[in-house]
Amino acid sequence: MFSEGQNPDGIYNPSTDTLLNQYDALTNGLKVTYNSTAYVGGSGNASGNYLIYSPNGYTASKIKQPQVTAAFNVAYQDGTGPARIIIVNALGRARTCDPNDEATKKSGTCLTSLSQ
Numbered sequence: 001m002f003s004e005g006q007n008p009d010g011i012y013n014p015s016t017d018t019l020l021n022q023y024d025a026l027t028n029g030l031k032v033t034y035n036s037t038a039y040v041g042g043s044g045n046a047s048g049n050y051l052i053y054s055p056n057g058y059t060a061s062k063i064k065q066p067q068v069t070a071a072f073n074v075a076y077q078d079g080t081g082p083a084r085i086i087i088v089n090a091l092g093r094a095r096t097c098d099p100n101d102e103a104t105k106k107s108g109t110c111l112t113s114l115s116q
Helices: 102-107 109-115
Strands: 030-036 070-076 084-088 094-097
Touching: none
Parallel strands: none
Antiparallel strands: 030 070, 070 084, 084 094
8 A cells, every 4th residue: 555645657666655554465365356447537557456545535536536436356266255345435435245145146236336
């Protein structure tokens, strides 16, 4: 996790960015997939696989536009065990969802809550 200041590009550069925190590697067999709209309208070679917060706490795109949504999917690679989707809305609010829950599967609430 790092702070890019006024010129975000989605790529950590130790000479210009501030490292805020670094975490241990994931447990063997656990994977995280991620997608966001942070790179919509951006230019350069960074991917859309990151999340930017503006100084006021809202999510923002690389070109500093608001209304970014993001979803992290945390699961075991072999499909066994628990899984969770962490959804971050445009206001920066994060919530979790169990994609394997029968009620969630039936209602599709994990997907619809991406826009809330």
